[in-house]
Amino acid sequence: MIPIKPKEAMWSDEQWQAIYESGKNILVNAGAGSGKTAVLTERIIRILKEGISFDRLIVLTFTKAAASEMKERLRIKLTREIKQGNLHLQAALDFLDQAAVQTFDSFALELVRRYHYLLGIDRSLRIGDGVIFAIKRKQIIDEVFTEFYEAENENFQNLVSLFSIKNDHTLQNYINNILKKIALLPDVDAYLHDYNDHFYNEDFIRKQIKKFESLFALERERIRERLFRLKNRVDDEALLLHVLECEEALSPILAARHYSDYREVEGLKLPTIPRAVDDEKQKALVSYQKQEIKKSLDKIRDYLEYRDEDEMLAMILETKPYTESIIALFKRINAKIRVFKRENNLYEFEDVAKMAIRLVSDNQELREN
Structure with missing residues (x-):
């Protein structure tokens, strides 16, 4: 208490x-x-x-x-x-x-060295310089690319054709950058193993498409808010009538709820402000708000790359072979990096952190002590 x-x-x-x-x-x-x-x-x-x-x-x-x-x-x-x-x-x-008042890194290293035999590694493991691993990673990526070229894997060749112009350096750099990011995951192998089943699941993709629709909804509500402000601030009769005409023109967007509904934006044009308006201040206000509404409409147009949700789903599913090739590259590269680390008894801090987590997770005695 x-x-x-x-x-x-x-x-x-x-x-x-x-x-x-x-x-x-x-x-x-x-x-x-x-x-x-x-x-x-x-x-x-x-x-x-x-x-x-x-x-x-x-x-x-x-x-x-x-x-x-x-x-x-x-x-x-x-x-x-x-x-x-x-x-x-x-x-x-x-x-x-x-007392164990220390950094996360030093505690993990101490734990791994103390219980190295449970991990099957040498107690004298060392933390390597980041430059060494950066150079070795690039070398291994190049070696694995050569292996895949020699295997004449069709999906891999299509991947290279898609991402490369003069050479495959751009793709290799992309692979390298992603490798460095996923290396921070607690269990890279499990992540790669489950990736396609998780992310290429139709139900999952449709849920993401619904989230994508929230971008449309955000711009739709911005348009609605600007119209509301104008209707409450404009008292010039001709301008107010013009605002109502704009609202009528925008009604398909204001009523849209699904991806395909927003296709109405493609041919949408707002009416022109009438010339016979004496109140220049209110005219400027309407003009400004209309420009902001047009910006929202342009954003919606930018998002409308596909005809409907089904076309978006189909296009996403078509990328699966490329993803499978990338995952195969990741697995092979990671396997060779692990061999290099184990043979040289040289590790990165994230390796030590993961080994420490595995020690505590897999050994009840350690957790209790």
């Missing part, structure tokens, strides 16, 4: 809750300079005062500087608490230099 916050407490209600909440996982989402480090320090002190040993705590930060700052804050706070009579915290202060 969270204790009642004293009136003289320096903490906000949310900070107080973050310090004393227990028995559940908590997430504190706050901006820079909002006191997150101070709150975490106080929470650790609260846990230690309750009798939890420091060797049961793991405190992880993103940078070495933050870890050092955290240890120093804990040292100051523990020293103060001991002087105030909390003598049982002396053990925590003595243990502070050995």
Whole structure:
């Protein structure tokens, strides 16, 4: 139970809750300079005062500087608490230099080295320079492309023809950039294995098309809002009649709900502002709002690449062979990169992080200890 916050407490209600909440996982989402480090320090002190040993705590930060700052804050706070009579915290202060207050990277590396035998790797694994991996990745991509050329795979050849003009450098760079991004996923193999089943599922694609329609709806509502403003601000009779004529011309768009409904925009033209209007200020207002409405109509036209939802679905499904070739490239490239890393006992930080996650996920004893 969270204790009642004293009136003289320096903490906000949310900070107080973050310090004393227990028995559940908590997430504190706050901006820079909002006191997150101070709150975490106080929470650790609260846990230690309750009798939890420091060797049961793991405190992880993103940078070495933050870890050092955290240890120093804990040292100051523990020293103060001991002087105030909390003598049982002396053990925590003595243990502070050995405590797991460190970066995510260093903790993961320590865990992997300690339990390397469970992963089937050498304990002396090293973290390689990013430049080395960048060069090796490009070399392996070139090797795999050569393999695929020699195999005369039709889908691969079509892929190269689609993305290449003079040579395949653009496609290789594309593959390289995507590889670097998906390398951050927790399980790249599972992602690639399930990709086509997930993303080329007709129900999934139709749901995405519906989301695409929300872009139309956004512009439609912008048009509606501009017409509403004009009808409420224009009192010149001729101009107001003109606004109503514009609204009538736009009625197919305002009533549109599905992709195919918006095809009406293709031949749509707004009537011209009547010349016999004396109020130049209101005339300028109508002219400006009409220009903004035309911008929304142009955006809708830009989105209308297909005749209807079924044509869009068919075009997306036609890209599946290209995606299959890209996935095959990814799998082969990743396999060769893994061989290089294992043979040289050289890894990237994301590799170590994934190995640490796998250790904890697959071994109940580690989670309990």
